[in-house]
Amino acid sequence: MAPIPSPSTTAPKDISRRGLMLVLSSPSGAGKTTISRRLLERESGITMSVSATTRAMRPGEVSGVDYHFIDQARFDRMAEDGAFLEYARVFGNCYGTPRGAVDEALSAGRDVLFDIDWQGTQQLAENARDDLVSVFILPPSGEELERRLRGRAQDSAEVIAGRMAKASDEISHWAEYDYVIVNRDVDESVAAVTAILHAERLRRRRQVGMTQFVKNVQAAL
Ligand SMILES: Nc1nc2c(ncn2[C@@H]2O[C@H](COP(=O)(O)OP(=O)(O)O)[C@@H](O)[C@H]2O)c(=O)[nH]1
Numbered sequence: 001m002a003p004i005p006s007p008s009t010t011a012p013k014d015i016s017r018r019g020l021m022l023v024l025s026s027p028s029g030a031g032k033t034t035i036s037r038r039l040l041e042r043e044s045g046i047t048m049s050v051s052a053t054t055r056a057m058r059p060g061e062v063s064g065v066d067y068h069f070i071d072q073a074r075f076d077r078m079a080e081d082g083a084f085l086e087y088a089r090v091f092g093n094c095y096g097t098p099r100g101a102v103d104e105a106l107s108a109g110r111d112v113l114f115d116i117d118w119q120g121t122q123q124l125a126e127n128a129r130d131d132l133v134s135v136f137i138l139p140p141s142g143e144e145l146e147r148r149l150r151g152r153a154q155d156s157a158e159v160i161a162g163r164m165a166k167a168s169d170e171i172s173h174w175a176e177y178d179y180v181i182v183n184r185d186v187d188e189s190v191a192a193v194t195a196i197l198h199a200e201r202l203r204r205r206r207q208v209g210m211t212q213f214v215k216n217v218q219a220a221l
């Protein structure tokens with residue numbers, strides 16, 4: 001099957017577009033990180049927001065790529081200085097989205113992908129509803145969620161039990177999101193998120209140069 005053309009080929013090239021903020025949330029272990037990585041590999045024009053966190057680095061994680069790993073004092077200072085677009089406490093650790101990189105990307109017309117929880121999504125919705133597109137990822141079942149958390153083999157049994165205990169709370173926010181995906185098959189989930197991104201890029205209000213483009217088309221009629 002021929003690849004589906006992306007909106008960069010279906011929207012007129014000389015029309016400037018405002019970047020959007022694409023948020024993925026889910027209970028821990030449902031597959032946000034996996035879906036995000038695949039999406040970033042195949043999509044251009046979108047960058048990942050790298051959060052700051054006070055949690056310990058996991059094996060295989062890279063500082064500055066997966067997270068900016070910082071201590072509590074530095075996190076508190078950044079929060080006080082207004083350096084976060086949003087921040088929250090999750091599983092006893094602090095997580096926050098540094099403002100600078102996001103502002104820069106959006107104003108350059110690039111989209112930004114966020115892996116943040118429902119608390120962060122609510123804060124973004126309060127401050128930037130028009131730029132926000134939110135997607136909630138559900139696991140196919142509770143048993144499968146536990147299998148994925150164990151299979152990831154990155155957390156102790158105690159930490160996994162804590163994440164399972166919080167899963168129901170996190171899931172209770174599913175209806176606050178614009179889109180909902182059940183992550184059964186990774187390829188299908190990536191295709192679904194890609195379809196959402198492509199459609200949202202074509203929203204009229206994001207194509208800020210469209211008025212002028214239409215005038216130019218009309219002038220020649
Ligand atoms: N509000 C907010 N939540 C975040 C941020 N970064 C990560 N999170 C959320 O914190 C939770 C824990 O993330 P993490 O420790 O990486 O565990 P994982 O989701 O199991 O891989 C997840 O629900 C993330 O979506 C952030 O900057 N802000």
Ligand SMILES: Nc1ncnc2c1ncn2[C@@H]1O[C@H](COP(=O)(O)OP(=O)(O)O)[C@@H](O)[C@H]1O
Nearest residue numbers: 028029030031032033034148152183184185186
């Ligand atoms: N659709 C899927 N089917 C089977 N395993 C999956 C699927 N999506 C993700 N996984 C696996 O589940 C585990 C948790 O996924 P991850 O992306 O780390 O979740 P999250 O970022 O939401 O905590 C990983 O080992 C990942 O490889």
